[in-house]
Amino acid sequence: QQQVKQSPQSLIVQKGGISIINCAYENTAFDYFPWYQQFPGKGPALLIAIRPDVSEKKEGRFTISFNKSAKQFSLHIMDSQPGDSATYFCAASEWGTASKLTFGTGTRLQVTL
Amino acid sequence: NAGVTQTPKFRVLKTGQSMTLLCAQDMNHEYMYWYRQDPGMGLRLIHYSVGEGTTAKGEVPDGYNVSRLKKQNFLLGLESAAPSQTSVYFCAGAIADSYEQYFGPGTRLTVT
Numbered sequence: 629q630q631q632v633k634q635s636p637q638s639l640i641v642q643k644g645g646i647s648i649i650n651c652a653y654e655n656t657a658f659d660y661f662p663w664y665q666q667f668p669g670k671g672p673a674l675l676i677a678i679r680p681d682v683s684e685k686k687e688g689r690f691t692i693s694f695n696k697s698a699k700q701f702s703l704h705i706m707d708s709q710p711g712d713s714a715t716y717f718c719a720a721s722e723w724g725t726a727s728k729l730t731f732g733t734g735t736r737l738q739v740t741l
Numbered sequence: 742n743a744g745v746t747q748t749p750k751f752r753v754l755k756t757g758q759s760m761t762l763l764c765a766q767d768m769n770h771e772y773m774y775w776y777r778q779d780p781g782m783g784l785r786l787i788h789y790s791v792g793e794g795t796t797a798k799g800e801v802p803d804g805y806n807v808s809r810l811k812k813q814n815f816l817l818g819l820e821s822a823a824p825s826q827t828s829v830y831f832c833a834g835a836i837a838d839s840y841e842q843y844f845g846p847g848t849r850l851t852v853t
Contacts, residue, residue, distance in 0.1 A: 637781070660840045671745075671831050671844030672784070717783060726791045727772055727835045728799070729842060731783040 631655050632720050634732025641739050647705040649735045651718035654699065658720040661694065662729070663703045666715045675716070676703070708739045742767050745845040747832050753851045754822040762817040762830055762848050770834030773815040774799070774842065775807060777828040784831065790815055791837075822852045 633652045641647045653661075662677035678685045678692040678701065685692045691704040705712055718732040748763045764773065772791055776784040786799030790809040804826060806818045815834075819826060829849050833842040 634783075662840065664844075669846075671833075671846050673844065674841050677840065721840050726789060726797070727838075727840050727842065728774070728786060728789060729784075731785070733781055733783040 631730045632718060632732045634718050634735060636735060637733070638736045639738070641705075641708045641737065643708065643710060643739055643741050645708050645739075647703075647708045647712070647737055647739070649703045649716055649718070649737070650700065651702065651732050652698075652700045653720050653730075655720070655722065655730075656699070657722045658730075659723050660721040661692070661701050662719050662721075663690075663692065664717045664719060664731075666717065666734075668714075672717060705737075708737075710739045710741060713737055713739050744768060745770075745832060745834050745843050747830075747845040747848050749848060750846070751849050753853065754819075755853055756823060758822050759818070759820050760822065760850075761819075762832075762850075764815040764817070764832030764834075764845060766813055766815075766832075766834045766843075768834060768843060769812075769836065770843070771812070771837035772835040772842075773809065774833045774835075775805070775815065775817045776831045776833065777801065777826075778831060778847075779828050787817065787830075822850075824852045826850065827852045 664672035665675040666672040689706045694701045719729040774789040775787040788807040793812040832845040
């Protein structure tokens with residue numbers, strides 16, 4: 629049972645454009661929603677995260693939008709750059725569960741010149 | 742600080758062979774995790790530990806065993822490797838009561 633569904637599987641965006649990746653979850657007990665960025669041959673690294681008490685969080689060019697009623701959250705990358713080309717994973721966690729993360733299936737982003 | 746390190750980086754096994762993957766951390770992580778990453782399936786939790794001497798099953802534990810004899814090390818064992826265990830394995834650690842997990846660089850395992 630996949631508890632976090634991520635789309636699209638892959639995404640091609642021109643330099644300067646906006647990249648949008650979406651995730652939906654089922655478990656209403658989830659209370660932490662991070663996005664991880666992974667470059668080829670490397671381990672995932674935390675990019676940005678949000679708690680359900682806010683609807684949006686912005687860090688530089690990266691923004692998470694969160695819709696609690698729809699059980700959806702998304703990552704927006706503004707002014708996308710070739711250096712942003714990577715695989716992005718959304719995830720979710722529930723307090724009191726040893727910080728275990730349930731990951732989405734990943735989105736491979738390619739930013740072209 | 743080295744962070745989270747994994748040994749080895751690559752390994753090729755024949756079906757039925759055994760091996761142990763080592764994860765070491767110097768970040769004082771109470772919690773440690775082993776994941777496998779397969780194309781189109783994201784990262785799936787194999788086993789995890791909430792402290793020295795403790796282990797618990799994750800989403801896909803079959804065929805794997807783990808041990809956490811020391812706080813800084815988390816070992817993942819394959820007793821009898823199968824081709825279905827061909828994957829990239831990642832170890833991660835987290836401070837207790839912190840959501841953020843720090844990942845190692847991964848081990849690419851091929852079972853022929």
